[in-house]
Amino acid sequence: MTSTDKVMDLEVSIIAADKNEYVKIGCHEMDERISEIVKFVKLRQGNIEGIREGDKYSVPIQDIYYIESVDDKTFLYMKGGVYESGRRLYDLEEVMEPYHFVRISKSIIVNLMKVVSIKPALNGRFVCKLRNEEEVIISRKYVSDVKKKLRGESV
Amino acid sequence: MKEHLKECLRNFFIIVTCINLAMFVLGSIFQKGQQFGYEAFLYPLIYGALGSIPNLFMVKKEEPTLKQYVVRQILGALLCMVLLFVFMFGGKPITTDIMIIAAGVAVSVIVIFIIVDVVTWILDSKTAKDMTADLKVLQENAGIKE
Numbered sequence: 001m002t003s004t005d006k007v008m009d010l011e012v013s014i015i016a017a018d019k020n021e022y023v024k025i026g027c028h029e030m031d032e033r034i035s036e037i038v039k040f041v042k043l044r045q046g047n048i049e050g051i052r053e054g055d056k057y058s059v060p061i062q063d064i065y066y067i068e069s070v071d072d073k074t075f076l077y078m079k080g081g082v083y084e085s086g087r088r089l090y091d092l093e094e095v096m097e098p099y100h101f102v103r104i105s106k107s108i109i110v111n112l113m114k115v116v117s118i119k120p121a122l123n124g125r126f127v128c129k130l131r132n133e134e135e136v137i138i139s140r141k142y143v144s145d146v147k148k149k150l151r152g153e154s155v
Numbered sequence: 156m157k158e159h160l161k162e163c164l165r166n167f168f169i170i171v172t173c174i175n176l177a178m179f180v181l182g183s184i185f186q187k188g189q190q191f192g193y194e195a196f197l198y199p200l201i202y203g204a205l206g207s208i209p210n211l212f213m214v215k216k217e218e219p220t221l222k223q224y225v226v227r228q229i230l231g232a233l234l235c236m237v238l239l240f241v242f243m244f245g246g247k248p249i250t251t252d253i254m255i256i257a258a259g260v261a262v263s264v265i266v267i268f269i270i271v272d273v274v275t276w277i278l279d280s281k282t283a284k285d286m287t288a289d290l291k292v293l294q295e296n297a298g299i300k301e
Contacts, residue, residue, distance in 0.1 A: 122159070
């Protein structure tokens with residue numbers, strides 16, 4: 001019996017609001033299937049600090065559409081608005097890498113999970129259409145890195 | 156820089172192919188009975204290299220906007236025409252025949268520049284399609300639904 005043939009019992013229970021939510025996996029060994037589940041759960045976690053109108057917020061990483069650096073300031077673009085981050089773009093690029101974020105130009109990192117489609121633009125560049133109808137440009141220089149990332153290869 | 160050189164090389168081969176076609180069309184119109192030696196095979200390569208010179212040196216740190224790109228292409232085409240005219244007609248007296256051929260060459264250069272962009276667009280469309288397909292697989296694997 002291969003690991004994909006194995007049937008796993010699934011149990012979901014509602015816990016009190018004052019307790020931390022958790023995911024617990026009982027497995028015989030850490031195979032590819034378990035790794036995928038762990039990766040999936042991890043992908044849906046993680047927050048970074050965002051500042052809006054002077055107030056600090058904990059921003060869920062998976063809700064960020066893209067991150068842009070403008071005039072030495074870094075902005076997090078969400079469905080509900082824009083937050084500023086105190087961190088530099090290259091720093092966030094490293095932090096966001098496991099969350100399917102990829103650098104697409106000198107000033108932008110995009111969340112690939114928020115991209116609907118990719119279309120050509122003139123001069124070897126490409127346009128990413130996002131789920132919030134915004135469009136961001138993939139610079140020529142970063143196209144090969146984006147391709148690698150999309151194929152699941154390390155950049 | 157590497158990307159720029161790759162792009163120039165790709166454009167060079169597209170230009171060479173287009174020049175072959177242009178030479179066939181222009182030759183059939185203006186000099187039907189013309190006979191050539193083996194050196195004729197070199198002309199598309201030489202003209203292609205001349206046509207690629209403007210692009211080769213127009214490398215910018217900042218990527219151009221659409222407007223800048225169009226202006227750059229127009230300047231590139233003009234520069235290419237000047238280079239070709241010097242190469243083809245340099246030192247010869249300007250006659251009506253030469254002016255007609257020069258007009259044909261100018262139109263060919265414009266057409267070739269447009270074809271290069273169209274072919275590049277088609278190739279990029281294929282790349283974009285493949286990237287979107289890879290994106291969908293990645294999103295499916297991560298449990299993201301449409």
